[in-house]
Amino acid sequence: MSDNKNGPREIVILSGKGGTGKTTITASLATMMDKIVMADCDVDASNLYMLLSPKVMREQDFFMGVRPEISRQECTQCLVCVDVCAFGAINGESLEIDPVECEGCGVCAWFCPQNAIELVENRCGKWFSSETRFGPLVYAELFPGEENSGKLVFAIKEEARRLAEERAASHILVDGPPGIACPVISSISGADHALLVAEPTLSGLSDLERVLDVCHHFHIKASCIINRADLFPEVTREIRRLLDEKNCTFLGELPFEKGVMDANQRLVPFVEAYPKATLTRRLEKIAARLAVL
Numbered sequence: 001m002s003d004n005k006n007g008p009r010e011i012v013i014l015s016g017k018g019g020t021g022k023t024t025i026t027a028s029l030a031t032m033m034d035k036i037v038m039a040d041c042d043v044d045a046s047n048l049y050m051l052l053s054p055k056v057m058r059e060q061d062f063f064m065g066v067r068p069e070i071s072r073q074e075c076t077q078c079l080v081c082v083d084v085c086a087f088g089a090i091n092g093e094s095l096e097i098d099p100v101e102c103e104g105c106g107v108c109a110w111f112c113p114q115n116a117i118e119l120v121e122n123r124c125g126k127w128f129s130s131e132t133r134f135g136p137l138v139y140a141e142l143f144p145g146e147e148n149s150g151k152l153v154f155a156i157k158e159e160a161r162r163l164a165e166e167r168a169a170s171h172i173l174v175d176g177p178p179g180i181a182c183p184v185i186s187s188i189s190g191a192d193h194a195l196l197v198a199e200p201t202l203s204g205l206s207d208l209e210r211v212l213d214v215c216h217h218f219h220i221k222a223s224c225i226i227n228r229a230d231l232f233p234e235v236t237r238e239i240r241r242l243l244d245e246k247n248c249t250f251l252g253e254l255p256f257e258k259g260v261m262d263a264n265q266r267l268v269p270f271v272e273a274y275p276k277a278t279l280t281r282r283l284e285k286i287a288a289r290l291a292v293l
């Protein structure tokens, strides 16, 4: 998709870790860009939908791996399965299987002398295709204890791309997961551009460097904004030096705004709650630049 000049441009919004204000910024940018489709790939803590009040149009189960089910009729309680489970997931008295400890390896089913254990598909979450006032939004919910998955991120992006094609959207805005692990790599796969949201702290600086290296490795062009830049001007200067060194486009500094918390509590994008704030004016400029990057 990255070389497709006619199709929608895919912009993934990343931060090296959570808490940088990435989702707040994504929601506000979404209100200011035309013909967009949004995808929330932060499947562990999906919260973009909360700010955009979506109407769910389609809901789909997400399956990954298998989980064992013991047939009580066929089981003779020989406890072979308890002995062979390397994860201690089967209770030796009740033969209940702990879904958090179970890795779905299937060894218990293999060794059960009665063939009393069936491996069934593991339903570990759901994803939703929805409509918002600003365009379609695809997002997911992982069930408690289930592991985050690049496969689920891939499913969300596939649906977002399908919708973008159908609606002739100009951009797909992807709210990426924090960190640099597998789901982040799935999020940036096929993207045209990465917008990095940095925060001016020493850990924020090293997180930014790591995520820039990931973008560089996958040949994804990146730009960066520094959120709450006025809180620690010295680190902000360090971040700008790093961006120069790494040839990353600097899109601007955003000031700390008390109203962000209020807007988030009211479940509305900041720029709608505070249309005249300095932060809103800065975000308007960033949205305009992003649309032509």
Ligand code: SF4
Binding pocket: 070, 074, 075, 076, 077, 078, 079, 080, 081, 082, 095, 111, 112, 113, 114, 115, 116, 117
């Ligand atoms: S190995 Fe099979 S028969 Fe033995 S306790 Fe486990 S489920 Fe039951």
Ligand code: SF4
Binding pocket: 067, 068, 084, 085, 086, 087, 088, 089, 090, 097, 101, 102, 103, 104, 105, 106, 107, 108, 109
């Ligand atoms: S599938 Fe593997 S981890 Fe799960 S209960 Fe069976 S042996 Fe243990």
